[in-house]
Amino acid sequence: MLLAISACSGVNAAYHFEAGDGTAKPKLSGIGLRRFNWLNTANPDWSFIKIVDNYVINVRFEEVSKAPAVNDWTAIDTVLAFADRAKKKGIDIHFKLRFATGIFAPQWMKEKYGKFLLPGKMFEDAGWTEGADPNCIKWWDDGYLDAWAQFMAEVAARYDNNPYISEIVISGTAAGTAEPLSLAISNGGEGAERRDAYLQAGCTDEKMQHAIYRSIDAMKVFKQTNIGLALNTYIHLNQNTFPDNEVSKKIGEYVCESFGNRAVLGNNGLRTGDAPGMHGKDWSPGGKMYELEMFYLQMHKKYGSGIYNQTASTKQMGGYEFWTASLDNGAALSSSFVELPETEKSIKSRLTLEQLQNYREAYKKNE
Numbered sequence: 001m002l003l004a005i006s007a008c009s010g011v012n013a014a015y016h017f018e019a020g021d022g023t024a025k026p027k028l029s030g031i032g033l034r035r036f037n038w039l040n041t042a043n044p045d046w047s048f049i050k051i052v053d054n055y056v057i058n059v060r061f062e063e064v065s066k067a068p069a070v071n072d073w074t075a076i077d078t079v080l081a082f083a084d085r086a087k088k089k090g091i092d093i094h095f096k097l098r099f100a101t102g103i104f105a106p107q108w109m110k111e112k113y114g115k116f117l118l119p120g121k122m123f124e125d126a127g128w129t130e131g132a133d134p135n136c137i138k139w140w141d142d143g144y145l146d147a148w149a150q151f152m153a154e155v156a157a158r159y160d161n162n163p164y165i166s167e168i169v170i171s172g173t174a175a176g177t178a179e180p181l182s183l184a185i186s187n188g189g190e191g192a193e194r195r196d197a198y199l200q201a202g203c204t205d206e207k208m209q210h211a212i213y214r215s216i217d218a219m220k221v222f223k224q225t226n227i228g229l230a231l232n233t234y235i236h237l238n239q240n241t242f243p244d245n246e247v248s249k250k251i252g253e254y255v256c257e258s259f260g261n262r263a264v265l266g267n268n269g270l271r272t273g274d275a276p277g278m279h280g281k282d283w284s285p286g287g288k289m290y291e292l293e294m295f296y297l298q299m300h301k302k303y304g305s306g307i308y309n310q311t312a313s314t315k316q317m318g319g320y321e322f323w324t325a326s327l328d329n330g331a332a333l334s335s336s337f338v339e340l341p342e343t344e345k346s347i348k349s350r351l352t353l354e355q356l357q358n359y360r361e362a363y364k365k366n367e
Helices: 046-051 074-088 107-113 142-159 191-200 205-221 245-262 278-282 288-303 320-332 344-350 353-364
Strands: 002-006 013-018 030-033 054-060 065-067 094-100 115-117 135-137 165-169 226-230 263-270 306-311 337-340
Touching: 030 353, 046 353, 054 074, 065 107, 074 094, 107 115, 107 135, 107 142, 115 191, 142 165, 142 205, 205 245, 226 245, 226 306, 245 263, 245 288, 263 288, 263 320, 263 337, 278 288, 288 306, 306 320, 320 353, 337 353
Parallel strands: 030 054, 030 337, 054 094, 094 165, 165 226, 226 263, 263 306, 306 337
Antiparallel strands: 002 013, 115 135
16 A cells, blocks of 8 residues: 655655555664765665665754654655665665754754753764754653654654664664763763763753653554664763663663564674774773673573664774774674665775675674
C-alpha cells in the first residue's frame, strides 16, 4: 500500500513509500557513512553505494519541529527519496535516524521549557555545530520530556513502517551530539565550567537519570524500528564528574529489556588502545570503553541486541595511519555495523572498494 507523507503538517504529500508489513525491521549491518550528506548524490558512484549501503540521517531537532504538532519533514524525506533512486538500480540502502537535540532544540521549546548557556567552545572538531545557539534546552524538565515523547509519537506515526529507516536513536536528553550520556562537559578542557552550568541551571544526577529513562520510554511508540543508544560512560554531575560504567550498564540493560532484539548499543568513538591521549587507554583491556564494549557483547548474547560503533574522528584516532587498525578493532570488538570517519571522497582516496567489501563482510559476520 502506498502511503502519502506530507512535508509539513497539513501540507500536500511530498514523498511516497511502500509500507512495511508490521514486523520488526532488520538491523543495520556492514558499513555506512555517519552523515548522508557526505555522499555524492549528484553523481552517484553506485559501485561504492552497493558496498557502503547504510547512512545516518543527522537532523537538527529545530529543522523539523516548528510548533506543537507542526513538523517540517523535508530534511528526512529528501534523503528517503534517494533510497528510491538506489532501489531502481537494484541497491537497497537503509538509514539510521539521529535527531540532534540540546542546543539544537527548537526555539519555541527553549522559550517554553527553559534554556541555559553551555559556556566555552562548542564541540571541538564538529563542523556541523557551526551557527548553533549555545543555549541548551533544559532537557530534564518534565514539560520538555512530555513534548519530546509527543514528538517521538509523531515520528513513529510517519516513519515506523518505512522500510528504509532501520533504526532511530535515543537522543532526547543529549547536549548536541545525540549521545544522552555525553554532557559535553569535557570538550575543550572546559569540564568544570560546563558542569557548573548544568548545576546552576537546576540539573542534578537524579533529574538527569530520570530524564534519560523517560527518553528511553518515549521510544516505545516504535513497534518495528530498531532503537539505538550511544552508551558512553555515565558522568556524575554532583560528584566531580567522575565516570561510572555501572550506571551506564543499568541504562543499557533497560534499553535491551525494553526493546529486546530491536535494541542496538554502541558508541561514537571507535579507536585502538594505541590512540594518542587518555582515550587510547580507555580502549585497551581494563579501560572504561573496553569494559563497555564487553558489556555490549554480553547484552547481545542475552537479548540478541545489536552492536554498532562509529569511528572517532581521524584526529582522535591518531591520524589517517590509524584508520585500518581502528576498523580492524571494530571487527574484533564484535561490531556488526560501523560508521566510517569521513566523506565518500576521502574514504575512496584511502581505502579500496575491495578493502571496504572486506570490512563489510567482517562486520556482517558479527550479526
